[in-house]
Amino acid sequence: MTSWLLLGATEGGLFDLDATLPLMAVQVVLLTFILNALFFRPVGRVVEEREGYITTSRAEAKQKLAQVERLEADLREQLKEARKATQQLIQEAEQDSDKLYRDALATATAEANASREAARREIDAQREAALGQLKGDAEKLGDLIVDRLLAAK
Amino acid sequence: MGFLPLALPFAELEVGQHLYWQLGNLKIHGQVFLSSWVVIGALLAFVLVGSRKMERDPRGMQNLLEFLWDYIRDLAREQIGEKAYRDWLPFIGTLFLFIFVCNWGGALVPWKLIHLPEGELGAPTADINTTVALALLVSLAYFYAGLSRKGFRYFEYYVEPTPIMLPFKIIEDFTKPLSLSFRLFGNILADELVVAVLAFLVPLLVPLPAMFLGLFTSAIQALIFATLAGNYIGEAVHEEHH
Numbered sequence: 001m002t003s004w005l006l007l008g009a010t011e012g013g014l015f016d017l018d019a020t021l022p023l024m025a026v027q028v029v030l031l032t033f034i035l036n037a038l039f040f041r042p043v044g045r046v047v048e049e050r051e052g053y054i055t056t057s058r059a060e061a062k063q064k065l066a067q068v069e070r071l072e073a074d075l076r077e078q079l080k081e082a083r084k085a086t087q088q089l090i091q092e093a094e095q096d097s098d099k100l101y102r103d104a105l106a107t108a109t110a111e112a113n114a115s116r117e118a119a120r121r122e123i124d125a126q127r128e129a130a131l132g133q134l135k136g137d138a139e140k141l142g143d144l145i146v147d148r149l150l151a152a153k
Numbered sequence: 154m155g156f157l158p159l160a161l162p163f164a165e166l167e168v169g170q171h172l173y174w175q176l177g178n179l180k181i182h183g184q185v186f187l188s189s190w191v192v193i194g195a196l197l198a199f200v201l202v203g204s205r206k207m208e209r210d211p212r213g214m215q216n217l218l219e220f221l222w223d224y225i226r227d228l229a230r231e232q233i234g235e236k237a238y239r240d241w242l243p244f245i246g247t248l249f250l251f252i253f254v255c256n257w258g259g260a261l262v263p264w265k266l267i268h269l270p271e272g273e274l275g276a277p278t279a280d281i282n283t284t285v286a287l288a289l290l291v292s293l294a295y296f297y298a299g300l301s302r303k304g305f306r307y308f309e310y311y312v313e314p315t316p317i318m319l320p321f322k323i324i325e326d327f328t329k330p331l332s333l334s335f336r337l338f339g340n341i342l343a344d345e346l347v348v349a350v351l352a353f354l355v356p357l358l359v360p361l362p363a364m365f366l367g368l369f370t371s372a373i374q375a376l377i378f379a380t381l382a383g384n385y386i387g388e389a390v391h392e393e394h395h
Contacts, residue, residue, distance in 0.1 A: 013169045014168065014169045014342070015281050016169070016182075016281070017282055017285065018179065018181060018182070018282065019176060019179035019180060019181045019283060019285045020181045020182040020185055020186070020280065020282035020283070020286075021282040021283075021285055021289075022286070023181055023186070024185070024186075024189070024277075024282055024283050024286040024287075025286035025287075025289065025290055027186075027189065027193075028247065028248075028251060028286065028287060028290060029290065031193060031247055031251060032243055032244055032247040033243075034197065035196075035197075035200065035243060035246065035247050035250065036243035036247075037202050038197070038201060039200045039204060039218065039246075040222065040225075040242060040243045040246055041220070041243075042204050043204060043206060043218050043219055043222040044222060044226075044242075046207045046209070046211075046215075046219070047219055047222060047223065050209055051207070053209065057209075073357065117265075126256060127245045129188070144227060
């Protein structure tokens with residue numbers, strides 16, 4: 001047991017530089033190549049492949065999303081148009097049925113008026129005829145009464 | 154050695170003693186390599202198990218690996234910039250992971266159970282050789298990054314914004330590796346010493362807060378080293394917009 005810090009001693013010591021240095025350097029350089037072949041290159045390839053895969057997947061997903069949005073907008077537009085067309089169709093149908101109803105009503109009213117008119121006219125004619133006959137009968141009766149009264153005198 | 158009254162307990166820590174291996178006529182620190190092989194083995198095992206069956210939907214260990222990768226990429230991208238970070242991601246990542254597993258390995262693996270004839274096992278980053286090696290690699294890396302990207306225009310960086318900066322920028326090339334290596338070395342060694350001394354004096358409970366603090370600083374040091382390395386490389390490859 002001598003000094004525990006054999007500074008600059010011929011044998012041993014903390015700062016004892018010898019052939020360990022270049023050999024250790026060679027060893028570390030070899031380790032660099034070995035680790036590059038076993039670790040850095042393969043792991044880097046895997047990680048970068050995954051990064052590429054994620055990037056392309058994201059791009060694809062984005063593209064698909066855009067497509068879906070476009071389709072959705074398209075469908076929405078179509079739906080709107082279809083709704084409008086239906087509305088119009090319903091309106092037209094309503095108008096048609098309304099018109100038909102009016103026409104039918106008008107025809108029926110006209111017919112009813114015509115038949116009422118005809119009936120009135122017939123009644124008038126019959127009343128006229130009845131009145132004429134009545135008048136004739138009354139005159140005949142009056143003549144008869146006059147004749148009888150004159151005869152009795 | 155009578156200069157420390159506490160010399161006796163400190164002797165047990167064996168700081169500055171190394172297990173020497175002889176390679177030809179070169180000497181190397183065996184304990185540093187032993188522990189670095191253990192932590193590198195653990196790191197490689199973790200990476201191998203985690204990346205064995207990778208899928209697009211991550212499960213289990215793959216999540217952790219991907220989190221780490223993401224973290225390192227953010228770090229490198231933030232420091233180096235969008236254009237050049239890909240070339241340097243493995244280097245920055247390796248620095249971060251290696252220093253991190255070294256620091257945590259030194260704190261979490263019960264090295265004391267293994268007795269060496271000399272020296273003791275611990276965090277490889279608590280040895281100055283390791284940290285200087287890493288720091289010099291960073292220096293080489295940023296020189297190479299700047300020169301390969303900008304050619305000799307790289308040296309314009311030394312006179313920007315004014316030529317007065319030239320001496321400071323040259324000094325910076327020396328202070329960068331110096332501060333990088335000594336910061337890491339000092340922090341990790343100090344942490345190991347504090348824990349060892351506390352554990353030696355009061356074996357139970359008292360060292361625990363220091364241990365947690367040590368784990369925290371260890372992680373922070375790995376992050377600081379990697380961030381600064383990235384920052385230096387980013388500075389070198391940065392294009393000035395005239």
